[in-house]
Amino acid sequence: MxxxxxxxxxxxxxxxxxxxxxxxxxxxxxxxxxxxxxASIHYHFPTKANLATSLMERYNEMLEADLMxxxxxxxxxxxxxxxxxxxxxxxxxDGEGLCLCVSFSISxxxxxxxxxxxxxxxxxxxxxxxxxxxxxxxxxxSVKSIGHPRQEAATWLAALEGAQLAARAEKDxxxxxxxxxxxxxxxx
Amino acid sequence: MxxxxxxxxxxxxxxxxxxxxxxxxxxxxxxxxxxxxxASIHYHFPTKANLATSLMERYNEMLEADLMxxxxxxxxxxxxxxxxxxxxxxxxxDGEGLCLCVSFSISxxxxxxxxxxxxxxxxxxxxxxxxxxxxxxxxxxSVKSIGHPRQEAATWLAALEGAQLAARAEKDxxxxxxxxxxxxxxxx
DNA sequence: GTCTATACAAAGATAGAC
DNA sequence: GTCTATCTTTGTATAGAC
Numbered sequence: 001m002x003x004x005x006x007x008x009x010x011x012x013x014x015x016x017x018x019x020x021x022x023x024x025x026x027x028x029x030x031x032x033x034x035x036x037x038x039a040s041i042h043y044h045f046p047t048k049a050n051l052a053t054s055l056m057e058r059y060n061e062m063l064e065a066d067l068m069x070x071x072x073x074x075x076x077x078x079x080x081x082x083x084x085x086x087x088x089x090x091x092x093x094d095g096e097g098l099c100l101c102v103s104f105s106i107s108x109x110x111x112x113x114x115x116x117x118x119x120x121x122x123x124x125x126x127x128x129x130x131x132x133x134x135x136x137x138x139x140x141x142s143v144k145s146i147g148h149p150r151q152e153a154a155t156w157l158a159a160l161e162g163a164q165l166a167a168r169a170e171k172d173x174x175x176x177x178x179x180x181x182x183x184x185x186x187x188x
Numbered sequence: 189m190x191x192x193x194x195x196x197x198x199x200x201x202x203x204x205x206x207x208x209x210x211x212x213x214x215x216x217x218x219x220x221x222x223x224x225x226x227a228s229i230h231y232h233f234p235t236k237a238n239l240a241t242s243l244m245e246r247y248n249e250m251l252e253a254d255l256m257x258x259x260x261x262x263x264x265x266x267x268x269x270x271x272x273x274x275x276x277x278x279x280x281x282d283g284e285g286l287c288l289c290v291s292f293s294i295s296x297x298x299x300x301x302x303x304x305x306x307x308x309x310x311x312x313x314x315x316x317x318x319x320x321x322x323x324x325x326x327x328x329x330s331v332k333s334i335g336h337p338r339q340e341a342a343t344w345l346a347a348l349e350g351a352q353l354a355a356r357a358e359k360d361x362x363x364x365x366x367x368x369x370x371x372x373x374x375x376x
Numbered sequence: 377g378t379c380t381a382t383a384c385a386a387a388g389a390t391a392g393a394c
Numbered sequence: 395g396t397c398t399a400t401c402t403t404t405g406t407a408t409a410g411a412c
Contacts, residue, residue: 005377021294023211026405040378042407098294105357106209106286106294119357145333147370154367158350159343166346169293169307179342182335193395214387228396230389 006044008034014055018097022052022107049112052104056118059100063122067129077137078187081156084130085180088160095171098164127153144186159183194232196222202243206285210240210295237300240292244306247288251310255317265325266375269344272318273368276348283359286352315341332374347371 012033016025027038027048034041045051066087070080091099101122104115111119130153137143146152163179200221204213215226215236222229233239254275258268279287289310292299299307318341325331334340351367 003377020297021209021211023209024295024298027407028405036377037379038406039380039408043377046407048406101357102353103294105353106291107212108356108359109208110212123354123357147373151366151369154351154354154363155347155370158354158367159347160350161353162346162348162350163342165290165293165349166311166342168296169289169311171296175342178339179346181339182343185335191395215389216386224395225397226388227390227398231395234389236388 005034005036005040009036009041009044009051010054010058013051014059014100015097017052017055017103018091018100019093021103023110049115052111053114053118055100056104056115056122060118060122060125063125067125076140076142076188077133078142080133081130081137081143082184082187084133085160085183088164089173089176089180092164092167092173092176094173095167098168099161102161102164123157126157130156142188144188156183193222193224193228197224197229197232197239198242198246201239202247202288203285205240205243205291206279206288207281209291211298237303240299241302241306243288244292244303244310248306248310248313251313255313264328264330264376265321266330268321269318269325269331270372270375272321273348273371276352277361277364277368280352280355280361280364282361283355286356287349290349290352311345314345318344330376332376344371 009030012030013025016029027041030041031038045054070083073080088099091097101119104111104119108116127150131149134143134146134149134152134156138146138149159179160183163176166179167173167176169175197218200218201213204217215229218229219226233242258271261268276287279285289307292303292307296304315338319337322331322334322337322340322344326334326337347367348371351364354367355361355364357363
């Protein structure tokens, strides 16, 4: 294994949090999935809180990179919003996992301030990006009936996370599609 | 205490699940809040899974009663949807708690089939009721720009649960208001 | 970096007295 | 119904060998 054990642990932990919640997985779970002893996990992540922080940091870096890459493509606002929906659809893994941010929100009280600030950062990045795209959607006419861009952004993000919850509650991807149908319908 | 210990336990447990998640509270927590020993809790609820089931059953009964009472008032569709938003606003307890259903959805894997079916029932009741109200909103003209009622219902529920998550993530009720602003704007 | 061994606390749960 | 006492398992974490 060697140096990429740390990455394997992060991958396993992210999957665990997204599918069972922060309080719903243990180092023993990671141990059996990655193939190292729990003591070894503590070498890479001294505490579970530490691991949680690393998870949210990596998650936010990924988000920023994805959104930047999407902006660089210079396509219509509608097309970018469609790709944004795809992110959440893929992130569901057929009803197995939620947005890391949603999972962590529930366990709020068990988390350190550092994780909470990363949680807020995820939302800030998302809302600012969506607000910008809705403003552009008004200009290029690719998105139907846009209200106040900031409010559109907030509702959009909420509906997407709610759509993931719907699919997860019933382990049924059609619930996700049913929920985002109206959103997709607004995009040319 | 006597006979209403069971009710006090249910109240305490509901608050616990909604603010810390199913895997985030223990019988010890209930013990110190209600003022009975953990062994006594097992008398009322033999297992934690049993307690979870009781919680969701009571929650669904409350939902059904509330929606029926609301329908009985025979007010406009818009007014009923406004009251429905109020339910979720009050249920937040200033960013402390989520809909029980959302909390349980995260801990899906830790739950028994019985709880999962109650979870589905909560969503069915909600979606059917919303679909009906949106259909009536089309007829009485009190709700603006209605698409397919079933899809409106799904998006509405998702956005409300997402709005709760937003408020909880930042412990800030204005995040809830920001998220439901567009929804309120559609109601006469 | 990973292991074995172990410490220590907390969890869900049961037995039996009152 | 509630208590004390106890069991068993699991969870996070550390010490020290390799």
